[in-house]
Amino acid sequence: MAEINEQVSNYLAADVIAQRVAQIGAEITAQVSTTRPLVVVCVLKGSVIFFADLVRHLNVPTNLVFLGVSSYAGATESSGAVRLTHDLTLDIAGRDVLIVEDIVDTGLTMSYLLETLRARGPKSLRVCTLLHKPARKRVDVPLDFVGFTIDDVFVVGYGLDYDERYRNLPFIGTMQFGHGA
Ligand code: 5GP
Numbered sequence: 001m002a003e004i005n006e007q008v009s010n011y012l013a014a015d016v017i018a019q020r021v022a023q024i025g026a027e028i029t030a031q032v033s034t035t036r037p038l039v040v041v042c043v044l045k046g047s048v049i050f051f052a053d054l055v056r057h058l059n060v061p062t063n064l065v066f067l068g069v070s071s072y073a074g075a076t077e078s079s080g081a082v083r084l085t086h087d088l089t090l091d092i093a094g095r096d097v098l099i100v101e102d103i104v105d106t107g108l109t110m111s112y113l114l115e116t117l118r119a120r121g122p123k124s125l126r127v128c129t130l131l132h133k134p135a136r137k138r139v140d141v142p143l144d145f146v147g148f149t150i151d152d153v154f155v156v157g158y159g160l161d162y163d164e165r166y167r168n169l170p171f172i173g174t175m176q177f178g179h180g181a
Contacts, residue, residue, distance in 0.1 A: 035061075
């Protein structure tokens with residue numbers, strides 16, 4: 001009987017990602033306050049690796065916080081339904097906030113996050129995403145910092161998963177699904 005094969009091909013190499021992450025860190029550093037600590041929000045789990053690398057390139061005072069949202073459960077299509085699975089442990093009212101996301105695809109997740117966090121009265125709210133897939137946009141979301149604009153492909157690695165696997169790949173790859181022998 002044929003079995004399902006998954007293949008990952010290199011899309012963005014580790015050194016290419018590292019170089020761009022350092023650049024984004026410098027861009028953010030140049031644009032935010034150097035006196036008020038920046039609340040940097042890691043959107044779990046996909047952005048955890050990007051977040052860990054990015055914050056080490058921020059040359060400003062920071063508070064690091066984590067926000068969990070439900071994502072694709074073993075599927076490659078957005079359901080549009082977003083659920084908060086872990087809330088911030090810090091009051092962001094009156095604070096400068098930067099959301100760090102792995103990928104903006106349809107924009108539904110980011111739209112929900114912006115609405116949720118805006119309601120808490122931050123002084124400023126900005127968005128940084130490593131990847132942007134404009135081909136599948138369903139809602140417009142303001143993106144202040146974008147690492148790479150990518151084609152309409154399903155990517156894994158560097159924090160991004162397929163069915164909770166591949167997050168630990170040091171590079172970003174595209175997934176191909178095929179039927180093997
Ligand atoms: P959106 O709500 O913008 O459609 O999707 C945002 C979320 O969908 C991301 O945080 C990520 O979890 C997931 N996602 C979207 N595109 C991809 C992709 O190409 N690969 C992976 N692994 N996840 C994706």
